[in-house]
Amino acid sequence: MTEPAELILHNGDILTFDPTRPRVQALAVRGGRIVATGGDDLVAAFSGPATRRIDLQGRFAMPGFNDTHAHMEREGLKQQRLSLAGAGSVAEILRRIATATAAASPGDWIVTMPVGEPPYYFDGVTKLAEGRMPTREELDRAAPENPVYIPGHFGNWGVPPGHTALNSRAIALNGLSRHSCPRCRGIDFICDEVTGEPTGAIVERNGRPAVEFDMLRAVPRFGFEERLEGLRRSIELYHACGTTSVYEGHGSAPETISVYRALWERGELTMRTGLCVSPSWSGVGEAQRAMRDWLAYARGKGLGDPWLSISGVHVAYGGDKLVAELARADLPNTGWSGFVEQAYTPEEFREVCFLAAEHDLRLNTIVGDHLHEIVPVLQAINERHPLAGKRWVIQHIARARLEDLKALKALGVMVTTIPTYFLWKGGHAYLNEPDGGDLVVPHRHMLDLGLPLAIATDNIPYDPFFTLWVAMARQERVTGRQIGPGQALDVETALRLFTAAGAALTFDEGWKGPLMPGFAADIAVLSRNPLSLDAGEVRGLECLMTLVDGRIVHAQPF
16 A cells, blocks of 8 residues: 655646656655656545645646855845835935934944845946935935945946945044055045045945955944844745755855854754855965864765755965955955955965865866866866866856866866856856857857756846846847857756756755655746746746745745
């Protein structure tokens, strides 16, 4: 006699990514795992007195998204600061700050989100009616007894420059004067041309802002409890988009890992999470000691369970040594990034990568346009420490060469890409490629070579349907021009890369990913069937229900 299931989803159109049964109408779940898939006859075969049955009413269901470069912890933090969204004028910004000040105690900091519209804050200042930021004097009038800080946007959200505004109390608390000078390049500290006094304006042209590390040490940082609550909110938001797993190839400094661990320990972690250590070491010597003495838990496949696992290290290629030094001095705070800035010369990068291989710590690194510089390092390491089966990860591939992609395949290296970052948001840099962009985020070439590949959001935005659209349309955001049209993905392939394919990054492909017997019941139910939509329509999809381990973690009425 068949043991009853705890849950049956039926009357659906379910894409499984199980090659033996790619499309089914129903599935049965027991103990968080799928026990059967097939037609609606499963309802009778697996029902018992306690079985819960959910009629999908013909809706499309699929494996939950596995966001393999999620930066999930950021999203909930955005809700903890005063929003300026929808403020089309300096007057409206001042009104919101005055309202927040009235509810605060004298001396409390008033810290806002950037000027402009989330999630990107593109051209936020120029779109204000006055075409400028609030002045120091205006902010003083809105908050005479409270320091005010309007930050520039975080680089991953938009594009430089970022515009910061401070009132007089904030200027004083940060010890700023006419004699203040930023140490980091790319930061302009603006003083009045007549009086020489600070205006409260700071303009930063760096992709990743350094001004808080450099000049604004008195500005409130996110503490542990704020990060913990931010992660709770982030998980809810990601679940609402159908995301059931995340992998963070960087972005997990010690404090970030501590927040995940606390949520896991309390039994509140409903997102399956794989983390890679973003270390805080200051140089090669310290890296060697840390790998030898402290990172044994992250070696090989790492340690963890189906909810939280930690494996490998992130090693940056390049970076600014001064910014890295200032960022380390600000620990445990990491700002919006969640990771500690690193800075390595090519020689230092090579040395640290060899150390990682010696200590069986799988490497995660971001390459951008520099894959051709990193492949020789990997090949040299492979001669001494074979990489086959180690699942080293190359992230953020932008411009590539076919010979380097072939080398990654030969080495057994895995790849994650961020289509939105390089094709849509930053696509202007690749509009005039000689090959039309055929080797920019070259998904089709990677697939043709058999490279293990997954795609991800990078939290820009966290909505996976937007990333799916970018991977299919490959349109640059300003001109709408296609970059490398021959590399566009069809929707089913894109869905596979965004769901089942990512399980291998956490060594979980034996129990997670496809919707098939014995595998985790991690499921997303969508508003429409993406297989019947064009790219533009995919962008407008919604998730109606998300299940993790057979439990509903998000639902809205069908």
